[in-house]
Each structure stands twice: as structure tokens, then as C-alpha cells.
Amino acid sequence: MGSNRKVMILPGDGIGKEVMAANIKVIDWLAKYRSLDFDITEDEVGGAAYDAYGTPLKDETLADAMGMDAVLFGAVGGPQYDELPFELKPERGLLALRKEMELFANLRPAMVFPPLVEASTLKPEVVSGLDIMILRELTGGSYFAEPRGIETLPDGSKKGFDTNLYTTAEIERIGRVGLDLARKRDGKLMSVEKSNVMHSGVLWKEVMTALHAAEGEGVTLGHMFADNCAMQLVRNPKQFDVIVTDNLFGDLLSDCAAMLTGSLGMLPSASLGATDDATGMRKAMYEPVHGSAPDIAGQNLANPLAQFLSFAMMLRYSFDQGAEADLVEQAVSQALASGKRTGDIMAPGCEQVGTDGMTDAVIAALNELAR
Numbered sequence: 613m614g615s616n617r618k619v620m621i622l623p624g625d626g627i628g629k630e631v632m633a634a635n636i637k638v639i640d641w642l643a644k645y646r647s648l649d650f651d652i653t654e655d656e657v658g659g660a661a662y663d664a665y666g667t668p669l670k671d672e673t674l675a676d677a678m679g680m681d682a683v684l685f686g687a688v689g690g691p692q693y694d695e696l697p698f699e700l701k702p703e704r705g706l707l708a709l710r711k712e713m714e715l716f717a718n719l720r721p722a723m724v725f726p727p728l729v730e731a732s733t734l735k736p737e738v739v740s741g742l743d744i745m746i747l748r749e750l751t752g753g754s755y756f757a758e759p760r761g762i763e764t765l766p767d768g769s770k771k772g773f774d775t776n777l778y779t780t781a782e783i784e785r786i787g788r789v790g791l792d793l794a795r796k797r798d799g800k801l802m803s804v805e806k807s808n809v810m811h812s813g814v815l816w817k818e819v820m821t822a823l824h825a826a827e828g829e830g831v832t833l834g835h836m837f838a839d840n841c842a843m844q845l846v847r848n849p850k851q852f853d854v855i856v857t858d859n860l861f862g863d864l865l866s867d868c869a870a871m872l873t874g875s876l877g878m879l880p881s882a883s884l885g886a887t888d889d890a891t892g893m894r895k896a897m898y899e900p901v902h903g904s905a906p907d908i909a910g911q912n913l914a915n916p917l918a919q920f921l922s923f924a925m926m927l928r929y930s931f932d933q934g935a936e937a938d939l940v941e942q943a944v945s946q947a948l949a950s951g952k953r954t955g956d957i958m959a960p961g962c963e964q965v966g967t968d969g970m971t972d973a974v975i976a977a978l979n980e981l982a983r
């Protein structure tokens with residue numbers, strides 16, 4: 613019998629293909645031992661799609677993705693595509709998906725698994741037990757708002773400019789996602805802007821305050837300037853639960869928070885769109901933060917854990933399968949505790965394994981946890 617959970621799998625290029633193949637083993641495990649089935653459609657994206665179809669994202673692939681409950685994405689890119697014209701570059705496929713699906717909310721958790729405390733550049737007591745979420749507005753603000761451009765001035769010199777613009781509706785919709793997330797976590801939402809120097813920040817704070825008063829039951833709202841937030845993230849990151857911020861500040865703060873955890877191979881993300889009134893489902897795409905890692909591709913060296921953790925986010929946020937999401941996360945933690953490590957997170961006294969070995973360790977942990 614077909615499942616009513618429609619998922620599109622887009623492995624992409626380089627290690628994207630390897631970590632996705634590993635992820636399918638976890639998906640198969642859940643189908644076999646938890647009766648959790650997905651109706652899966654797989655296709656090419658990025659350089660692989662260019663090789664197969666002459667475009668980084670076929671119209672049919674996009675149309676299929678638009679009809680899915682969730683898209684699980686690997687990574688795209690590679691040096692062999694560097695000379696392609698801009699519109700044919702692998703990354704255009706990813707950006708087109710994000711744009712057409714109107715994925716306005718980007719969720720980047722920063723979680724430190726106990727066995728990886730030493731991988732952070734910060735002191736263990738600062739990061740141990742860290743579990744925070746950065747929520748970044750992804751489709752507005754200074755990366756998209758008009759006017760923007762480079763113009764020549766009367767004296768022949770130039771000016772380059774961007775606009776940081778947010779409307780009430782844009783702030784409210786990302787604010788609602790923030791309230792929802794906080795409600796499902798520890799109930800704390802920190803809204804971050806620069807209302808001391810930017811008009812868009814003044815409105816951001818006003819709208820967040822009003823939204824919280826109207827719809828924020830059960831959530832404590834705080835406000836912080838973005839520069840202070842950057843400082844607090846490295847001083848005492850555990851003070852935060854969910855941080856909600858605009859596109860530009862979110863870009864910087866999510867990378868800063870990511871590095872608290874130590875490795876690119878451990879970082880998942882989710883990008884969510886609006887909820888469909890008819891089905892109640894949100895458009896959503898889940899992907900590891902890392903790229904296609906051409907330097908290690910095809911060598912069984914990639915860490916698949918960021919991909920697995922992205923899949924766990926899919927279970928939690930698209931399919932409300934919190935118990936299964938917890939199970940996958942616990943299995944990742946247990947696999948790390950068993951001392952198995954890919955090269956990127958290798959530590960003294962641990963056993964270095966490849967993508968396959970790390971995947972086997974997670975499957976073994978799932979078997980043990982399910983006992």
C-alpha cells in the first residue's frame with residue numbers, strides 16, 4: 613500500500629549522493645521496524661541534473677517538488693561546473709527550489725552531542741548540553757528587497773546599495789514560526805534586530821511585541837540587538853532557546869552558532885514555507901548545511917550525520933513524528949558515544965570509519981534502542 617507521506621529525494625552532487633544513500637538505509641530501517649512508510653520520488657538536481665538534462669532543475673522536477681509534503685536534499689556543486697554560465701550553475705537549482713517553494717523560514721539548530729564537546733573551539737562548560745535554534749527569515753530583507761544595485765554617479769564613481777525592508781506581514785509570518793518552535797521547545801523566544809539604528813529594526817521589534825501579546829501564550833519573548841547577540845552566542849550560548857531574526861543577521865548568527873558545535877558534517881537545516889489551508893501541510897525542504905565536498909567525494913569519507921539529522925527534522929516538522937525524530941537523534945548520539953568517527957570529527961582514542969561505517973554504527977544504535 614502506498615504511503616500518504618509524499619517525499620522527494622534530491623541527492624545532488626558529490627557527497628550529496630553518498631550521504632543520501634546512507635540516509636535511505638535509515639529510512640528503510642524505519643519502514644521495517646517502525647512501519648513508517650514514505651511515498652518516495654527521486655530525481656536529479658544541480659550538476660547531476662545538468663549532466664542528465666542540461667539544466668540544474670528541470671521544470672518537471674520543480675513541479676513534482678511543489679506537490680510533495682517534503683523535499684529531502686543532499687548537496688550540489690563541483691569544480692567541473694565552475695565554468696558554466698550563471699543560470700546553469702548547480703546552485704541555481706537549489707535557489708530556484710527555495711524561491712518557487714517560497715521557503716521563508718530557515719531553521720538551523722545548533723546542538724552539541726556530549727561525545728563531541730571537545731570538537732568545539734569553546735570551553736566544554738560553555739557548550740556542553742547546548743541545544744539552541746536559530747530561525748532566520750530567508751526570502752526578504754537586504755538580500756532581496758528593492759531598490760538594490762550599483763549605479764554610476766555624476767563624477768564617474770559608483771554607489772552600491774541594498775535595502776533592508778520588512779513589512780508587517782513578513783515579520784508576523786516568521787514571528788509565528790518562532791512562537792510555534794518555542795512552544796515545542798523550552799518556551800523562550802529571543803527576537804534579534806538593530807532597532808537602535810535601523811527603521812526596519814524598530815518595526816521588527818514593534819510587530820514581534822504585538823504578535824507575542826496577541827498570540828504568544830506560553831512563550832516568553834525577549835529582545836536583543838544583533839551585535840550583542842553575536843557576543844552572547846560565544847559568551848553564554850545556553851541562555852538561548854529559539855532566536856528569531858532577519859535574513860542578514862540570521863546568515864551571520866547561524867554560522868556563528870553552527871561553529872559552537874565544531875563540525876560542518878554535523879549540521880542539519882530545514883526551510884519552511886507557508887501552510888496550505890486545504891491540507892494543513894507546510895512546503896518544506898530539509899538539507900545538511902554542508903556542500904558537496906568535492907575534495908572527499910567518492911571516497912567513502914563523508915560524515916552522513918548532518919543528513920540524518922536533517923531527516924530527523926523532516927520527521928518532526930513535516931510529519932509530526934517526534935518520537936521517531938528523537939529516536940534518530942538518539943541513535944546518532946549513541947553511535948558517536950560508541951567511539952566511531954568519520955575523519956572530520958575524529959578524536960584521539962576513537963576509531964576512524966567511513967560513511968558506511970558511521971551509517972552502520974547508527975543502524976546498530978537504532979537496533980539497540982528499539983530493543
Ligand code: NAD
Pocket residue numbers: 627686687688689690691703706876877899900901902903904905906907908913914915916918954956
Ligand atoms: P563544503 O561544505 O562542500 O566543504 C567544506 C569542507 O568541509 C571540505 O573540506 C569538506 O571536505 C568538508 N566537509 C563538508 N561536509 C562534510 C561532511 N559531511 N563530512 C566530512 N567533511 C565534510 O564547502 P565548499 O568546499 O566551500 O563547497 C564545495 C561545493 O559545494 C561548491 O560547489 C559549493 O558551491 C557547494 N555548496 C553547496 C551547498 C549546498 O548544496 N547547500 C552548500 C555549500 C556549498
